[in-house]
Amino acid sequence: MVTVEFLGPIGKAPLQMEAATLAEVAAKLKEDEALVSWLQKCAVALNDTMVNDLNTPLKEGDRISILPPVCGG
Amino acid sequence: MELYNGPLDVKEIFGRWLDEEAESNYGAYIPFVGTIRAEDGIDALSFDIYEPVLKAWFDAWQERAKERGAVVKMAHAIGDVPVHTSSYISAVFSPKRRVALELIDEFVEDFKANAPIWKYDVRNGERIYAEDRSTPMDGAGLLA
Numbered sequence: 001m002v003t004v005e006f007l008g009p010i011g012k013a014p015l016q017m018e019a020a021t022l023a024e025v026a027a028k029l030k031e032d033e034a035l036v037s038w039l040q041k042c043a044v045a046l047n048d049t050m051v052n053d054l055n056t057p058l059k060e061g062d063r064i065s066i067l068p069p070v071c072g073g
Numbered sequence: 074m075e076l077y078n079g080p081l082d083v084k085e086i087f088g089r090w091l092d093e094e095a096e097s098n099y100g101a102y103i104p105f106v107g108t109i110r111a112e113d114g115i116d117a118l119s120f121d122i123y124e125p126v127l128k129a130w131f132d133a134w135q136e137r138a139k140e141r142g143a144v145v146k147m148a149h150a151i152g153d154v155p156v157h158t159s160s161y162i163s164a165v166f167s168p169k170r171r172v173a174l175e176l177i178d179e180f181v182e183d184f185k186a187n188a189p190i191w192k193y194d195v196r197n198g199e200r201i202y203a204e205d206r207s208t209p210m211d212g213a214g215l216l217a
Contacts, residue, residue, distance in 0.1 A: 007121070008123070008189075008191030008202075009121075009191055009193070009202035009204075022215070022216065025216065026215075026216035026217075029216060036217075039216045039217040040213075041209040041213050041214065042209070042214070042215075042216065043209065043211065043212045043213045043215065044212065044216060045126055048125035048126055048129065049129065050126065050210075050211070050212060051215070052215060054215060054216075065123065066216070067123065067189055067210055069204070069207035069208050069209045070185075070186070070188060070189055070207055070208060070210055071190065071191065071192040071206050071207040071208065072120070072149065072161060072184055072188040073149075073160065073161040073181075073185060073190075
């Protein structure tokens with residue numbers, strides 16, 4: 001199982017799912033229509049490191065963070 | 074990197090940073106202050122921060138500054154920050170002014186684009202995500 005957490009304004013409780021890659025996480029998240037528009041503009045961190053590759057392999061206990069558009073300052 | 078609940082005590086932080094580097098032989102100290110402006114009827118801005126990724130982002134900037142003989146510092150507020158108070162300050166120290174002038178520009182601009190901080194307008198006690206002023210981070214859309 002991996003955990004997917006939604007940061008900032010997304011306002012959604014964390015999800016747990018079986019997934020071997022980030023591509024599998026993407027496919028599962030897209031089943032929720034309310035998330036589709038967020039996913040287009042969100043960046044992704046795996047265990048608090050930013051990632052850019054859908055083929056990134058996942059292991060048991062990994063934590064995936066979904067980061068919406070930012071505006072610090 | 075320093076995080077505070079509510080508005081920043083700008084004078085205390087800048088004074089302390091100046092003291093910290095008083096004997097470091099830096100010729101230039103360039104501070105930046107971000108102040109909440111009264112506009113669009115807001116009472117305050119409010120901030121969420123994801124600290125682990127912010128720390129990694131800041132550590133990478135520390136390394137970049139070090140390669141140029143400089144030091145970067147920053148402080149940011151969490152939660153509500155009333156108008157006319159400060160939510161964000163940063164500074165660069167460097168041996169000579171040119172590096173500090175360039176770094177403060179690069180550092181503040183990358184902060185706006187890639188620091189994992191979310192801003193909300195506060196009006197009549199309601200917290201509204203400032204979506205139209207927010208920027209997707211590098212790599213956004215990966216899961217779309």
